[in-house]
Amino acid sequence: xxxxxxxxxxxxxxxxxxxxxxxxxxxxxxxxxxxxxxxxxxxxxxxxxxxxxxxxxxxxxxxxxxxxxxxxxxxxxxxxxxxxxxxxxxxxxxxxxxxxxxxxxxxxxxxxxxxxxxxxxxxxxxxxxxxxxxxxxxxxxxxxxxxxxxxxxxxxxxxxxxxxxxxxxxxxxxxxxxxxxxxxxxxxxxxxxxxxxxxxxxxxxxxxxxxxxxxxxxxxxxxxxxxxxxxxxxxxxxxxxxxxxxxxxxxxxxxxxxxxxxxxxxxxxxxxxxxxxxxxxxxxxxxxxxxxxxxxxxxxxxxxxxxxxxxxxxxxxxx
Amino acid sequence: xxxxxxxxxxxxxxxxxxxxxxxxxxxxxxxxxxxxxxxxxxxxxxxxxxxxxxxxxxxxxxxxxxxxxxxxxxxxxxxxxxxxxxxxxxxxxxxxxxxxxxxxxxxxxxxxxxxxxxxxxxxxxxxxxxxxxxxxxxxxxxxxxxxxxxxxxxxxxxxxxxxxxxxxxxxxxxxxxxxxxxxxxxxxxxxxxxxxxxxxxxxxxxxxxxxxxxxxxxxxxxxxxxxxxxxxxxxxxxxxxxxxxxxxxxxxxxxxxxxxxxxxxxxxxxxxxxxxxxxxxxxxxxxxxxxxxxxxxxxxxxxxxxxxxxxxxxxxxxxxxxxxxxxxxxxxxxxxxxxxxxxxxxxxxxxxxxxxxxxxxxxxxxxxxxxxxxxxxxxxxxxxxxx
Numbered sequence: 266x267x268x269x270x271x272x273x274x275x276x277x278x279x280x281x282x283x284x285x286x287x288x289x290x291x292x293x294x295x296x297x298x299x300x301x302x303x304x305x306x307x308x309x310x311x312x313x314x315x316x317x318x319x320x321x322x323x324x325x326x327x328x329x330x331x332x333x334x335x336x337x338x339x340x341x342x343x344x345x346x347x348x349x350x351x352x353x354x355x356x357x358x359x360x361x362x363x364x365x366x367x368x369x370x371x372x373x374x375x376x377x378x379x380x381x382x383x384x385x386x387x388x389x390x391x392x393x394x395x396x397x398x399x400x401x402x403x404x405x406x407x408x409x410x411x412x413x414x415x416x417x418x419x420x421x422x423x424x425x426x427x428x429x430x431x432x433x434x435x436x437x438x439x440x441x442x443x444x445x446x447x448x449x450x451x452x453x454x455x456x457x458x459x460x461x462x463x464x465x466x467x468x469x470x471x472x473x474x475x476x477x478x479x480x481x482x483x484x485x486x487x488x489x490x491x492x493x494x495x496x497x498x499x500x501x502x503x504x505x506x507x508x509x510x511x512x513x514x515x516x517x518x519x520x521x522x523x524x525x526x527x528x529x530x531x532x533x534x535x536x537x538x539x540x541x542x543x544x545x546x547x548x549x550x551x552x553x554x555x556x557x558x559x560x561x562x563x564x565x566x567x568x569x570x571x572x573x574x575x576x577x578x579x580x581x582x583x584x
Numbered sequence: 585x586x587x588x589x590x591x592x593x594x595x596x597x598x599x600x601x602x603x604x605x606x607x608x609x610x611x612x613x614x615x616x617x618x619x620x621x622x623x624x625x626x627x628x629x630x631x632x633x634x635x636x637x638x639x640x641x642x643x644x645x646x647x648x649x650x651x652x653x654x655x656x657x658x659x660x661x662x663x664x665x666x667x668x669x670x671x672x673x674x675x676x677x678x679x680x681x682x683x684x685x686x687x688x689x690x691x692x693x694x695x696x697x698x699x700x701x702x703x704x705x706x707x708x709x710x711x712x713x714x715x716x717x718x719x720x721x722x723x724x725x726x727x728x729x730x731x732x733x734x735x736x737x738x739x740x741x742x743x744x745x746x747x748x749x750x751x752x753x754x755x756x757x758x759x760x761x762x763x764x765x766x767x768x769x770x771x772x773x774x775x776x777x778x779x780x781x782x783x784x785x786x787x788x789x790x791x792x793x794x795x796x797x798x799x800x801x802x803x804x805x806x807x808x809x810x811x812x813x814x815x816x817x818x819x820x821x822x823x824x825x826x827x828x829x830x831x832x833x834x835x836x837x838x839x840x841x842x843x844x845x846x847x848x849x850x851x852x853x854x855x856x857x858x859x860x861x862x863x864x865x866x867x868x869x870x871x872x873x874x875x876x877x878x879x880x881x882x883x884x885x886x887x888x889x890x891x892x893x894x895x896x897x898x899x900x901x902x903x904x905x906x907x908x909x910x911x912x913x914x915x916x917x918x919x920x921x922x923x924x925x926x927x928x929x930x931x932x933x934x935x936x937x938x939x940x941x942x943x944x945x946x947x948x949x950x951x952x953x954x955x956x957x958x959x960x961x962x963x964x965x966x967x968x969x970x971x
Contacts, residue, residue, distance in 0.1 A: 315789055315957060333607040336794055342793075363791070364605060364794055365605040
């Protein structure tokens with residue numbers, strides 16, 4: 266587990282990072298989102314030790330990072346960079362060897378990576394002769410060649426077409442499946458939403474929200490449900506603790522209140538403790554009651570918590 | 585929890601414990617960087633061609649030096665057959681004498697360029713004591729070689745005779761100066777460009793997340809230095825062989841130690857300059873800015889070159905040059921060649937150079953490490969030193 270703890274950094278009086286803390290779990294694809302200038306790149310540079318922090322620490326599995334540990338990281342900086350006049354494969358082999366790989370191991374990995382990134386045919390071309398999208402793939406290969414233990418990628422998907430995004434996503438997921446913590450930033454929230462397990466939202470140099478995607482979604486919109494029935498859903502308006510927000514024949518979008526707000530008593534003995542857990546459980550209980558009643562009235566085509574898009578959460582969190 | 589789409593298994597996968605690849609040692613990193621620098625340079629056609637030209641120039645100067653040495657051919661003169669002058673002149677050494685039937689014929693030989701001058705008897709009445717018994721007839725300028733041969737020269741006693749032909753001295757000075765100048769400029773600018781290339785293309789950020797700035801700098805300096813040493817060694821061998829082949833073994837004997845000292849001084853002098861080039865280039869982020877930022881270093885390379893060409897016969901200037909670290913690689917071998925340096929002088933000069941080089945490496949790596957990630961505007965030297 267990669268842990269960033271209380272990291273702060275100022276640039277000439279301007280506070281770029283303020284007490285930033287979050288974790289990237291093993292095997293978790295962690296999306297790192299935030300507006301321009303929010304501090305994503307600075308955080309990543311500090312994680313990689315390319316930049317020093319004024320305060321705080323970065324640790325891996327509880328140990329503070331040393332330069333030797335950082336050599337095991339795979340890094341893709343915001344500012345892309347490879348030697349323009351070197352051949353793609355040669356360059357990636359070189360970077361692998363700088364990480365301590367033997368020539369043979371580096372060559373094997375380079376070939377495998379370039380093939381899986383669909384860049385195998387261009388292995389012998391110079392980087393400057395590649396299109397931007399292909400340079401981007403080469404860059405990803407450069408970050409992965411030494412089978413890193415931690416991946417930190419700044420905007421790995423920018424400038425890629427949808428097919429390439431899937432290719433790259435597949436390669437990253439492969440690393441995550443090996444148990445590697447993957448931290449990646451992106452402005453393309455739809456992609457982040459699709460592929461991330463965890464999320465860290467940063468704004469103005471401080472972390473505004475972090476946790477698993479589902480957690481965030483339920484925290485920020487968990488009390489809304491959608492239901493689609495074969496019969497008219499008008500009866501929902503009369504259910505206790507339910508506010509119908511949108512309604513159209515068999516479809517309804519409704520919000521359920523937690524116990525504290527609506528005063529609904531639940532029989533569930535486990536949910537008697539005060540706080541958010543009670544609310545959630547109560548809201549869940551209310552939703553389940555709605556479902557049970559709906560099933561009695563007819564067939565239910567769809568019943569689900571409203572899908573809150575990451576964009577919505579993001580806007581709400583950074584507000 | 586409403587885990588709708590999460591694969592759910594990832595968090596349970598155990599992380600691999602031990603690193604798969606050993607962290608490379610400092611020396612390994614340095615060597616890898618050096619190898620890359622060398623292979624990229626050796627792949628450049630411009631470099632191979634300029635090296636070829638430099639080699640040719642050295643070979644040519646050795647050959648020309650040999651020709652100049654053996655070109656003391658006697659000046660040709662014509663005399664009038666049967667004159668008393670003819671007998672006297674023919675008896676002289678160092679003149680190639682042609683006999684003409686008449687004064688007019690002798691003059692005609694001058695006009696058509698067959699001879700450099702005609703030597704006739706002095707005009708009657710010019711027989712005053714001390715006057716030359718000869719009249720020299722030449723085409724458009726006084727033929728100094730002929731005049732010299734016919735003159736009565738006073739006895740000259742040299743207190744400190746130089747055993748070297750001044751023309752040869754000039755060529756040797758030019759060769760040392762040029763070789764040092766060319767190598768320093770070629771490899772110095774290569775280092776500067778390579779530093780800025782990494783900054784400009786931002787590959788430096790990946791490199792620095794892998795190896796230390798010190799290793800990167802050391803690798804660059806080492807790689808380019810090895811190439812420069814290779815070039816210098818090749819030139820030294822070429823010059824030596826050239827001297828042997830063209831039969832100038834005497835010159836080789838006196839030049840040999842200077843060449844060896846030159847190579848020794850070059851090794852340290854070049855590392856000094858290379859560190860300066862790398863450190864100054866790290867201050868800028870664009871290839872276009874290399875020229876202005878490295879110009880002070882360029883001056884340090886050029887000044888010794890001009891000094892040794894203009895002052896290769898000035899003992900004071902050469903003496904100072906042979907101790908100043910930037911010009912010592914040229915100045916000290918020159919003095920050794922001229923035989924004006926004591927045996928211990930190169931050793932002291934070398935110590936001065938090594939100390940200076942060590943100091944510059946320390947400062948240079950500081951500037952380099954502190955400037956690498958500051959892209960955009962030129963980094964102020966004071967900021968780079970402070971960090």
